[in-house]
Amino acid sequence: xxxxxxxxxxxxxxxxxxxxxxxxxxxxxxxxxxxxxxxxxxxxxxxxxxxxxxxxxxxxxxxxxxxxxxxxxxxxxxxxxxxxxxxxxxxxxxxxxxxxxxxxxxxxxxxxxxxxxxxxxxxxxxxxxxxxxxxxxxxxxxxxxxxxxxxxxxxxxxxxxxxxxxxxxxxxxxxxxxxxxxxxxxxxxxxxxxxxxxxxxxxxxxxxxxxxxxxxxxxxxxxxxxxxxxxxxxxxxxxxxxxxxxxxxxxxxxxxxxxxxxxxxxxxxxxxxxxxxxxxxxxxxxxxxxxxxxxxxxxxxxxxxxxxxxxxxxxxxxxxxxxxxxxxxxxxxxxxxxxxxxxxxxxxxxxxxxxxxxxxxxxxxxxxxxxxxxxxxxxxxxxxxxxxxxxxxxxxxx
Amino acid sequence: xxxxxxxxxxxxxxxxxxxxxxxxxxxxxxxxxxxxxxxxxxxxxxxxxxxxxxxxxxxxxxxxxxxxxxxxxxxxxxxxxxxxxxxxxxxxxxxxxxxxxxxxxxxxxxxxxxxxxxxxxxxxxxxxxxxxxxxxxxxxxxxxxxxxxxxxxxxxxxxxxxxxxxxxxxxxxxxxxxxxxxxxxxxxxxxxxxxxxxx
Numbered sequence: 001x002x003x004x005x006x007x008x009x010x011x012x013x014x015x016x017x018x019x020x021x022x023x024x025x026x027x028x029x030x031x032x033x034x035x036x037x038x039x040x041x042x043x044x045x046x047x048x049x050x051x052x053x054x055x056x057x058x059x060x061x062x063x064x065x066x067x068x069x070x071x072x073x074x075x076x077x078x079x080x081x082x083x084x085x086x087x088x089x090x091x092x093x094x095x096x097x098x099x100x101x102x103x104x105x106x107x108x109x110x111x112x113x114x115x116x117x118x119x120x121x122x123x124x125x126x127x128x129x130x131x132x133x134x135x136x137x138x139x140x141x142x143x144x145x146x147x148x149x150x151x152x153x154x155x156x157x158x159x160x161x162x163x164x165x166x167x168x169x170x171x172x173x174x175x176x177x178x179x180x181x182x183x184x185x186x187x188x189x190x191x192x193x194x195x196x197x198x199x200x201x202x203x204x205x206x207x208x209x210x211x212x213x214x215x216x217x218x219x220x221x222x223x224x225x226x227x228x229x230x231x232x233x234x235x236x237x238x239x240x241x242x243x244x245x246x247x248x249x250x251x252x253x254x255x256x257x258x259x260x261x262x263x264x265x266x267x268x269x270x271x272x273x274x275x276x277x278x279x280x281x282x283x284x285x286x287x288x289x290x291x292x293x294x295x296x297x298x299x300x301x302x303x304x305x306x307x308x309x310x311x312x313x314x315x316x317x318x319x320x321x322x323x324x325x326x327x328x329x330x331x332x333x334x335x336x337x338x339x340x341x342x343x344x345x346x347x348x349x350x351x352x353x354x355x356x357x358x359x360x361x362x363x364x365x366x367x368x369x370x371x372x373x374x375x376x377x378x379x380x381x382x383x384x385x386x387x388x389x390x391x392x393x394x395x396x397x398x
Numbered sequence: 399x400x401x402x403x404x405x406x407x408x409x410x411x412x413x414x415x416x417x418x419x420x421x422x423x424x425x426x427x428x429x430x431x432x433x434x435x436x437x438x439x440x441x442x443x444x445x446x447x448x449x450x451x452x453x454x455x456x457x458x459x460x461x462x463x464x465x466x467x468x469x470x471x472x473x474x475x476x477x478x479x480x481x482x483x484x485x486x487x488x489x490x491x492x493x494x495x496x497x498x499x500x501x502x503x504x505x506x507x508x509x510x511x512x513x514x515x516x517x518x519x520x521x522x523x524x525x526x527x528x529x530x531x532x533x534x535x536x537x538x539x540x541x542x543x544x545x546x547x548x549x550x551x552x553x554x555x556x557x558x559x560x561x562x563x564x565x566x567x568x569x570x571x572x573x574x575x576x577x578x579x580x581x582x583x584x585x586x587x588x589x590x591x592x593x594x595x596x597x
Contacts, residue, residue, distance in 0.1 A: 029437055
């Protein structure tokens with residue numbers, strides 16, 4: 001058993017034991033007149049009735065987009081085509097970490113065949129992987145294996161370049177990046193051109209830096225009074241200069257998403273960015289953000305996963321729904337993808353958003369299992385032979 | 399940890415009360431009777447789960463008064479929204495989420511106050527009361543836990559204190575299972591760094 005986990009369990013239990021059984025004070029309920037009538041707000045979405053037909057049409061035309069492994073990079077994607085198999089419409093190669101985390105495998109999306117493997121040097125383990133937009137350049141973060149499952153000690157950064165013709169991956173250490181990035185950093189995003197790394201810092205403040213892969217700090221923004229950064233950053237592919245980040249929220253003010261102009265001068269994070277999507281409306285809807293957001297390649301829309309609170313109609317399966325917002329106005333445009341495939345994370349999107357690579361739980365058939373596949377409308381095609389243990393979105397990159 | 403906190407099935411007494419209240423709250427029924435039934439149902443649920451939820455809030459917040467307030471507020475919120483709660487078996491999950499939300503708000507309020515008064519009051523804030531009662535080895539871990547961002551702290555408490563399965567953590571936090579995995583992994587690594595276990 002892991003030592004930090006044991007220590008945490010023991011400490012939490014000791015704290016809890018300071019509350020003796022039967023010592024709860026009497027419940028003081030408000031007067032009956034203060035009770036609120038059942039929420040019949042017309043704004044509240046009626047998922048099963050409204051979304052199913054809407055999303056079936058919307059998913060075909062929706063402009064969605066990408067997470068860290070954003071596609072595009074100035075190269076518009078082919079539109080979704082019914083005549084082309086779905087697996088042929090996504091990046092040909094992806095990199096996934098194995099369960100042991102000492103190996104990364106590059107696989108062919110269509111066939112599932114292993115194209116090449118890379119091994120972490122010495123006793124290092126790979127912890128996160130990111131892809132550039134060309135489907136053959138990847139950056140991996142590695143470190144000595146810690147007891148808590150995360151890296152211990154200084155982080156090491158590697159760039160992996162695939163030569164598909166020779167079926168070879170060249171792994172190169174980025175020698176200047178490890179010392180440059182503080183150990184406390186745990187949020188990263190690789191720019192679509194594969195040249196810059198966005199890094200989130202700050203336990204009690206919001207601090208964001210852009211590094212070149214040569215280890216230079218290109219830009220830095222900070223705010224001490226905004227809360228902390230939450231959710232991994234996402235680069236918008238077109239122009240590769242806009243970054244979406246989320247700020248820590250609360251029960252009364254849920255996480256909001258802001259777009260940062262990375263061409264702006266270093267300094268105030270607030271001044272260099274603007275509010276894209278506020279989370280306040282979620283309180284009225286009875287929802288919360290349910291997954292990492294994705295942004296469209298043209299920077300016009302942001303798609304975020306929503307999850308209902310505890311107030312679900314009888315028989316409703318708890319699922320992540322996706323809603324598309326205007327990045328310019330923050331207005332909700334449409335709901336996407338209902339319960340067909342309870343999508344957990346979107347890892348990649350084509351330009352139009354009609355073809356997506358998603359992580360989708362398949363709990364109806366196998367509790368706890370997750371499947372990686374390509375989603376278009378109501379069609380879902382599993383990607384074959386995905387390595388075990390790579391079911392977290394930080395361990396697969398397209 | 400009380401076993402009832404990790405149960406997804408409702409306690410039978412609570413279920414019966416909830417059903418009675420639901421029937422009384424149907425259209426056309428006397429409103430006073432519906433209010434009474436709702437109060438009875440919420441009170442029953444409170445009697446069963448209050449201590450466990452106060453313990454949860456205690457681990458999150460570090461002082462009993464705030465923990466009790468968070469639980470009181472959560473049950474009052476449940477009472478106010480009773481009419482729109484469609485599934486009695488979800489009541490515990492609803493209240494647990496409300497307690498976590500209340501803890502999050504309290505922690506953010508504290509953080510704002512610390513920032514606001516940091517210059518005027520340079521002395522460190524008084525330690526949580528359980529610091530006085532606990533051994534050094536536990537205090538260090540709990541202090542590190544309090545330094546984590548809210549979401550990371552919640553994920554660790556639900557996973558390693560309440561021992562909830564990932565789907566239940568996802569529902570309580572309102573995030574997907576994949577996000578639970580990532581958040582828990584990052585939180586454990588950060589906790590280990592803070593207590594120096596990764597050296």
